[in-house]
Amino acid sequence: MAAFTATCCGRALKMVVFLARLVFQLLAVYAVVLLLVYVCQRSLQYFPDKNHPGDPKESAAPSMREVELRTEDGLTLNAWFAAPVKRDGKIVVMYHGNAGHIGHRAVKAQHFIDKGMGVLLVEYRGFGGNIGSPSEQGLYKDGRAALSFLEKQEYANAQLVIYGESIGSGVATQMAYEIQPRYLILEAPFSSAAAVAKKRYFFLPVDWLMKDRFDNIDKIGGIKTNLLIVHGDEDSVIPIELAQMLYEQANHPKEFITINGGHHNDLYDHHAGHVVTEWLEKQIAAEEPAVKPEE
Structure with a gap:
């Protein structure tokens, strides 16, 4: 009996040691994963897309021209610009989303150009042939460099429509927080980049690891502007509920438009x-003084 008990205890001890080693090895692997994610995040x-976007004249927005933006830390960035038809017309400052470059957004820019508005397609560091890393x-x-460019061209802040797509919504929200424009349009935005990462990497301590958080939700309440958010109801990259959370914290006037499918x-x-330009034209018309009919 004593020998049997000793054998069972010995086996149990070996199992405990084995499990302890296994747990230690798994924790070590997890720690390495955390380190790699932190360093390479x-x-x-x-x-x-590091390729130069090419000649805007050969793009979907051929009236645009290439301009240079100079950042506060000494970088020179390429961007595309089309002036408004009227000197005091609106200018849409477009901060594009992740992946690609400004050339891939020329189709979007043309929607506004067709309405007589100006457009500045802002290219980031590390994108579209620009030096630097994002x-x-x-x-x-980079966002401030775009606003500085327009200021030097003697365009007023009242003319600006700040537009942010996806990760560009983080840049657009920050710029709107700083200059308080009349209009802010966010396409497929998030409440924060950390919230997106938590859904994708639920097994990682995102709050502890993440450097670039783009906390839109902490800033949106400090922005007093006409806000439009557009989001697809089948967006699997940034779920629509994250945009809805952002919308709930925003000030009035605001509108949320769901793009079905x-x-x-x-x-x-x-x-x-069409949805965005129609909304914007409606807002612009509302701000213009009514013309009295001739007697």
Whole structure:
């Protein structure tokens, strides 16, 4: 009996030691994963197309021209610009989403150009042939460089429509927080980049790891503007509920338009361009003084 008990205890002890070693090895692997994610996270967060976008005259917005933006930290970035038909017309400052470059957004820009508005397609560091590497603070500097360019061209803040797509919604929200424009349009935005990461990497301590958080939801309440959010109800990249959370924290006047059947990158294929320009024209018409009829 004693021998049997000793054998059972010995086996149990070996099992405990084995499990302890296994747990330790798994924790060690998990720690290595955490370290790699922390060190390499920006390569997981940003997907720039580093190729130069080419000549805007050969794009879907041929009236645009290439201009240079100079950032506060000394970078020179290429961008595309089309002036408004009227000197005091609106200018849509477009901060594009992740992946690709400004050339891929020319179709969107043309929707506004067709309405007589100006458009500045802002290219980020590390994207579209630009030097540098993207980061949250870096993209904010790029965003400010765009506003500085327009200021030097003597366009007033009252003329600006700040437009942000996907990760560009983080840049647009920050710029709107800083300059308080009359109009802010967010296409497929998130409450924060961390909220998106939590859904995708639920097994990681995102709050502890993430550097570039783009906390839109912490800023939106400090923005007093006419806000439009458009989001696809089938967006699997940034779920629509994250945009709805952002909308709930925003000030009035505001409007949320759901693009039925829209995914993350195809909203303009579902007539979002028409929806957005129609909304914007309506807002602009409302701000213009009524013309008294002749007696």
